[in-house]
Every structure is written in structure tokens, then in C-alpha cells.
Amino acid sequence: KRPLIVTLDGPAGAGKSTVAKAVADALEIAYLDTGAMFRSVAWALGADSWQMDHESLVRALESMEFDLHGQGPASYLTLNGQPMGADIRTETVGMWASHIAQLLPVREKLKQDQRRLGAKRDLVAEGRDMGSVVFPEACCKFFLVASAEERARRRWEQLRQMGQDPSYEGLVQQIRQRDAQDSQREFAPLRAAEDAMEIDTTTRSAQEVVERIVELVQRRR
Ligand code: C5P
Numbered sequence: 001k002r003p004l005i006v007t008l009d010g011p012a013g014a015g016k017s018t019v020a021k022a023v024a025d026a027l028e029i030a031y032l033d034t035g036a037m038f039r040s041v042a043w044a045l046g047a048d049s050w051q052m053d054h055e056s057l058v059r060a061l062e063s064m065e066f067d068l069h070g071q072g073p074a075s076y077l078t079l080n081g082q083p084m085g086a087d088i089r090t091e092t093v094g095m096w097a098s099h100i101a102q103l104l105p106v107r108e109k110l111k112q113d114q115r116r117l118g119a120k121r122d123l124v125a126e127g128r129d130m131g132s133v134v135f136p137e138a139c140c141k142f143f144l145v146a147s148a149e150e151r152a153r154r155r156w157e158q159l160r161q162m163g164q165d166p167s168y169e170g171l172v173q174q175i176r177q178r179d180a181q182d183s184q185r186e187f188a189p190l191r192a193a194e195d196a197m198e199i200d201t202t203t204r205s206a207q208e209v210v211e212r213i214v215e216l217v218q219r220r221r
Contacts, residue, residue: 004029004122005137006217007130010144011179011190012094013151015201015209019144020126021073022210027124027217030068031075032117034127034134035097037066037110039088040079042096049100061109068117089162091155091174098178101128102185128182131193140217143192144209146202148175 006027008020017033024031042049045060052060067078076083087093100106114134118125125134131141146154152171159166182190192198197216201209 002137003118003120004139004217004221005118005135006124006213007135007138007141007193007196008124008126008144008213009128009130009132009142009190009192009196011128011146011151011182012175013155014144014146015154015206016126016144018206019201019209019213020124022206023213023217024075024124025072026210026214027122028072029122029124030071031073032068032114032123032125033075033077034110034114034125034130035094036077036084036088037113038097038101038106039093040064040066040077040084041106041110042100043088043093044079045100047096049096054105057103058105061105064109066110066113066117068121086162090164091159091166091171095174095178098181101182102187104187107187128190129188131196132191133188136193139220140213141193141196142213143196143198145198145200148172148179150202151175 006023008016010016020031041064044064045052065080068075069078070076111134114125118135131138131143149172152168152175155171155175156166156168199209199212
């Protein structure tokens with residue numbers, strides 16, 4: 001029997017992480033945060049990575065090995081054996097990630113790793129292109145959206161909780177910029193898979209969204 005794959009895509013701040021963790025918890029399966037993979041690559045390569053020459057980039061990517069451990073909200077990724085730290089969770093690293101996510105060698109490398117991680121286990125896979133590119137055969141695909149202002153407000157709260165002091169206006173601007181960059185790129189642009197169900201989370205609680213998704217998955221499982 002093929003593993004159960006639930007894909008959860010959408011723009012930054014649409015509530016994907018919160019919802020994905022809770023869905024993984026309810027279904028008792030692993031949770032794959034693919035944004036963390038792009039962030040880790042960006043972090044490992046540094047600020048100028050998107051200007052690296054092709055050969056150095058390919059060599060650097062070959063030396064990176066991702067693994068997934070645990071289940072539910074306790075799932076965690078390692079890069080070359082090291083769990084990913086809080087230092088990949090800044091807006092700056094998010095922006096770097098969005099830059100390197102445009103590079104074909106990076107997308108190909110991570111797509112391969114994501115498929116390998118999903119080949120042997122049931123998974124909630126969260127990202128931008130899980131339903132459209134990486135797991136086109138997934139049984140249950142969801143695309144979360146929310147207004148830019150609401151997403152900025154959520155990001156603001158999240159960053160405050162991590163001890164950072166972001167400006168709300170700055171966040172709205174960054175979110176718009178990252179949306180544009182993620183939607184307009186040549187390879188695997190941000191878009192809903194044709195067979196994905198779109199859920200607007202602007203005025204819905206996370207719990208409401210989770211219940212809806214879990215119910216649908218249970219029906220199809
Ligand atoms: O979701 P998160 O904000 O952590 O992702 C960081 C960046 O990584 C995104 O802005 C996007 O450019 C990139 N990404 C991607 N494909 C994915 C997940 C993330 O291109 N599946």
C-alpha cells in the first residue's frame with residue numbers, strides 16, 4: 001500500500017505550519033516542513049549563495065543530506081545529522097531562501113530528497129509546490145490563502161514570541177515582495193494544483209481549518 005500523502009501549500013503566513021502540525025498530530029503521521037529545507041540550504045550557503053557558480057552550488061548541494069525523524073508535531077528535520085535551529089527562522093533567511101528557491105539545481109535536489117522522505121512513510125508535506133510538483137499523486141491536496149494584512153499580523157505575533165521586534169508595516173511589505181518572488185519564478189512557481197482544495201484562513205480559526213482537513217482526509221484514506 002502506498003503511503004498517505006497530504007499536501008499543504010500556500011503563501012507565507014497563510015497558517016500552513018500551525019495547520020500542518022495539528023493535522024499530522026490528529027492523523028498520527030509525520031510532518032515535513034519543506035520551507036525549513038530551503039531555509040537550511042540558504043543558511044548553509046550564506047547571503048551570496050544565489051550568485052554562486054553552478055559547479056560550486058552543485059557540489060555544495062551534493063554534500064547535504066536531509067533526514068526526517070519523529071511523528072506529529074514532534075517531527076523534525078536534520079541536515080547532515082544536525083537538527084535545524086531557530087536561526088533559520090528569521091525574515092532575512094526567509095528572503096535568502098526565496099532567492100535560492102529560484103535555482104533549478106536547488107529545486108531538483110530538494111524535490112528528490114522530499115520524495116525520498118515521503119516514499120516510506122505517511123506524511124503531511126507543507127510548502128509551495130507539494131501538490132503541484134513534488135507529490136502530484138497525493139490523495140489529499142490543500143491550498144491555504146489569507147489576506148496579506150492578516151498574514152503579516154500572524155508573522156508579527158510569531159516573531160514577537162521568538163523574542164524578535166519586527167515592524168508590522170515592514171512585514172506587510174516583505175510578504176508582498178516574497179509572494180511576488182515566489183509566484184513569478186520560472187521553476188515551480190507558487191500556485192495551487194488543479195485538484196487542490198483552496199481554503200481561505202483569513203477569518204477562520206486554525207482549529208476550524210484543521211477539523212475540515214482531517215475530516216476530508218479520513219473520508220479518503
Ligand atoms: O515556508 P517558508 O517561509 O519557511 O519558506 C521559505 C521560502 O522557501 C519560501 O519563500 C519559498 O521561496 C521557498 N519554498 C519553496 N518551495 C517549498 C517551500 C519553500 O520554494 N516547497
